[in-house]
Every structure is written in structure tokens, then in C-alpha cells.
Amino acid sequence: MKILQIVQFLSPVHGGSAEVPYHLLKELTKRGHEVAIYTSDFNLRREHIAPIHEVKIHAFTSWLSLAGFHVTPGIILKAREEIGHLDIIHMHNYRTFQNIVMHRYAKEYNIPYVLQAHGSLPRIMTRQRLKQIYDNLWGYKLLKDASRVIAVTRTEAEQYKSMGVSEDKIEIIPHGIDLAEFDNLPKRGEFRRKYRLDNNQRIILYLGRIHKIKGLDLLTKAFANLSRSLNDIRLVIVGPNDGYLPPLKKLVVDLKISNKVLFTGPLYGQEKLEAYVDADVYVLPSFYDIFGITVLEACACGTPVVVTNRCGTADAIDGQAGLVVAYDKEELSNAILHLLSDTQSRLDFGKKGKVLVREQFNWEKITEQVENVYHRVVQA
Numbered sequence: 001m002k003i004l005q006i007v008q009f010l011s012p013v014h015g016g017s018a019e020v021p022y023h024l025l026k027e028l029t030k031r032g033h034e035v036a037i038y039t040s041d042f043n044l045r046r047e048h049i050a051p052i053h054e055v056k057i058h059a060f061t062s063w064l065s066l067a068g069f070h071v072t073p074g075i076i077l078k079a080r081e082e083i084g085h086l087d088i089i090h091m092h093n094y095r096t097f098q099n100i101v102m103h104r105y106a107k108e109y110n111i112p113y114v115l116q117a118h119g120s121l122p123r124i125m126t127r128q129r130l131k132q133i134y135d136n137l138w139g140y141k142l143l144k145d146a147s148r149v150i151a152v153t154r155t156e157a158e159q160y161k162s163m164g165v166s167e168d169k170i171e172i173i174p175h176g177i178d179l180a181e182f183d184n185l186p187k188r189g190e191f192r193r194k195y196r197l198d199n200n201q202r203i204i205l206y207l208g209r210i211h212k213i214k215g216l217d218l219l220t221k222a223f224a225n226l227s228r229s230l231n232d233i234r235l236v237i238v239g240p241n242d243g244y245l246p247p248l249k250k251l252v253v254d255l256k257i258s259n260k261v262l263f264t265g266p267l268y269g270q271e272k273l274e275a276y277v278d279a280d281v282y283v284l285p286s287f288y289d290i291f292g293i294t295v296l297e298a299c300a301c302g303t304p305v306v307v308t309n310r311c312g313t314a315d316a317i318d319g320q321a322g323l324v325v326a327y328d329k330e331e332l333s334n335a336i337l338h339l340l341s342d343t344q345s346r347l348d349f350g351k352k353g354k355v356l357v358r359e360q361f362n363w364e365k366i367t368e369q370v371e372n373v374y375h376r377v378v379q380a
Contacts, residue, residue, distance in 0.1 A: 001374060002034045002085060006102050007092040008070055010057065011043035017118035019293065020175055021092050025056060027367035038078065038098060040070045069130075071097045079105045088374050089113035094120040094142070095134045103142050112377045115142060116150040119290025119312070121159040124213075140164065147377040150370070152291045153312040171373050175291050176366040179358060182300040186270060191278035195236075195262060202233045202340050205279035205303070207272065208294045211242040215285035215308060215327065217251055222285075222332040224255040233260065233340070238275050240266040276301035280346065281339045282322075285332060286311050295321075296361050299353030304346045306335045316360065321353030 005021045021037055028035045041059040060074035075098055083089075083105045091099050094117040106113045123131040143149065143165050150171050151157040157170045192199060204223060208214055216237065223235045235257075237248075245263075252261045267275055276282065282298035284307045291312040298305050305322035307314055318324040323339065325331040339346055 001087040001378065003028060003036075003088055003090060003374065004082070004086050004102075005035065005037045005090045005092065006096075006098050007037060007039050008096040008098055009042055009044070010037065010039040010059065017093050017120070020116070020118070021090075023176065023178060023363050024090070024367060024370060026178075027363050028371065029056075031367070031371065033371075038075055038102075040072045040098070042070050069095070069097060075101050083111055084109045086111050087378050090370075090374075091115045091142075091146075093118055095131060095139060099142055100138050103138070103145065107145060112147040112380070113145075114148045114150060114373060114377060115146040117156070117160070118152070119156060119288075121156070121163055122288070124288060135163075147380065148373055150373070153315075155312060156290050171369075173366060173369045173373070174361060175293050175296075176361045176363040177293060177296045177300060177357060179300065179362050182273070182297075185277055185301060186274045188277055191271075191274040194274070195264070197234060197262075197278075200232055202230075202280045203236055203278055204233060204336060204340075205236045205238065205275060205282045205298075206284070207238040207267070207275060207282070207297075208284070209242040210237065210239050210245045210248060212244045212247075213287050214244075214289070215287045215310075216244065216248050218287075218308075218327065218329055218332060219283055219285040220248065220251050220255065220257075220261070222329050222336065223261075224257050225329065225333045226337060227257055227260050230337075230340070235261045236264065236275065236279070237261065238264045238267050238272070272297075273301060276303050279303050281306060281336055283332070283336065284308070284311055284313075285327075287327060296357050300357045302350035302354055304339050304349035304353065306332065306339065308332070316356065317353075320349075321356050322349050 007021045009018045011018055025035050025037055037057045039059050040062045042062045044059050060072035062070040062072055064071040079101055089102055089106055089111055091113055143163055148169055148171055149160050149165055150173050151160060152174050157172055160170050206219060252258055276298050282303045282305045284292050284295050286308055289311040295305050295307055295313045299321045305317060307317055307324055308327045309324050310327055314324045323335040325335045
């Protein structure tokens, strides 16, 4: 099949919705499909893309950015030239300029498309009025005209339904991780050595975008509680600033825990793995997170996890790779303390987590599910 994926951002700093199209490109190409990606050049650097796939990725210049809405006019001419030769289009995210353009031409040339919102449907946190305007002008039509929509969890499936999508159009397929990246994990102690952390200090790790929706204020307050009775713990926050770094640093100062909190900035590749491997506990304290690929990455490294019940991976993780708690400071503190205090639990969760990701969240299995959706749509 000739497949085109549409995504607003492809840089890994934008999290799972940027990583999924790239992994699908690689796996679908292995299966003999012709796959290309249209995206913007926003935050995209050459090192983010393996050379073998560069020719299949078209990064159009972002002329205008308005409230995270990136306008790339170059996609219009490219779509006109190529869309008639496609079998199917896979649109990622929801409220994007790129989806508006591709929806128009998909309708004009009668090319079926699949939409995967990656948790972006709810009008929460910020820009609620702008989101409503988008939905009224373009969003509901996007959903209505999609041949299928892909949800990563049952929660997201319900979100589609609330937006008027019929249940028979919804496919539930989780995200995955590239297990090959975790075949040769770094030795323990490398991250500690680089950042001068003592081997006796226990590390509580967060890795991901530094955005308010990730619940880092909750984690920081829970850590402050723990640090009053535990002197040998450190909170390590890894990731790019997505608007919340200054207020988070101010909170750290206000709580008088600056000497116990390390901000590293974003880490990729081997350095990211070193952080996971050296962590005693990985925490994803999100206020809202439709999935949470970083949880799977921590599991693949054998690191036990604590997540809130507002994370999409909670059902899979609970009692298998770690603990699930309510979005509550005391519950989060107690769960972290339990894992830090119980070496056997940490070891057991670490072993089970590795098995979990290899059996349920490998890209080969997930790509097969996506491919089956494509076939059903094209043959309809």
C-alpha cells in the first residue's frame, strides 16, 4: 500500500504523538509498504531522523505559530501533487493545520483516512475557546469523515464517542516502544557518575515534557514531604521545557528543596537510558495523560513505576510493573516510600515490567494491528 502519515511535529521533544508516526514508518516499510510522512520543521533536527528514512519525511517550513497551531503552506502544493496516488492517509493528533489541508484533499480525491488523536480531543487546561472554534469549523467534520479512528485506551474511545464518533469506527490500539533500543542497557552508575550523585542516594525520576498537565507540582510537593524524613533521596527531573519550567523551579525554591532536586534538561539515546537504569523509582504523576510512553521505557529498563490513575497505562501497570495511585499528594508519597523501602518489591516489579512491554507493547505487534485497520478501510 501507499501510505501517507500526517503529523504536526516529528521532533521527540513533543512526546508520544511525534514518536508513533516515526516508528510506524520504520515498521510498515519493513513490511513492504511505501510510507511517507508530512510534518513541520518545528524543533526538528537532522539527528532526530535516521538517514535511511530522511527521503520519506517531508518537513515543511512553519511560517506561523499561533497558540501551538503551526501553519505550513508548503504542504498544500505537495498534497495536490501526490494525494491522488495514495491508498490511505493516517492523520495524527487532531487540532492541526496539516489535518485541515489533508481533510480537504482526501475528500476531493476520495482517499480514505484514519485519524489518531493521541489524547488531544478533550478541551482541558488551556485554549479551551480556541479548541471549541476549531471543532466547530473543522474538527467535527474531520471526525465524521474518518473511515476509522484509533484510540490508545478505552478512556480515549469514550472521548471519541462524546465527540459524536460511532463505536463501530473506533479501534483501540496502544502505543509501543522500540525494544531494540533496550537490548544493551548501560551499566548502572553512569548517570550518577555524570551528575555526581552518590551511590547511596536513592533516585526518584521523572522523564518527559515539563508541562503543567504532567502533574509535576504534585510530585514536587510529595517529594518535599518525603525529604523531611529521608535524607538520602533525590528528585531528578529530565525533559524539555513545555511552558512549566519557571513556575516549577520557583516551587522547588519555595519548598526549600533546591539542594535535593536536579534538573538535567532533555536527554536522548544512551543518556536517557542511563537515567532510567540508575533510578530507583520512575514516577509519572500526570493530571491527564492518555497513555505515557515513558512508563513503558522505564519498564523496559527494569525500573519500577508509580503512576496516577489518570494515566492511560494505569490498568496495564497496576500490580504488574508498579503502583497506581489517585491524583493525591499523600497517596503518591506513600507509594514512592513503599517502593523505596521494599527492595524485593522493586526487583519483582522491575522483572515483571520487562516481560510486560515485550509481550504487549512491541512495535511489531502494534504495527500489525494498524496494518489490519488499513486493509479493512481500503477494502471497504
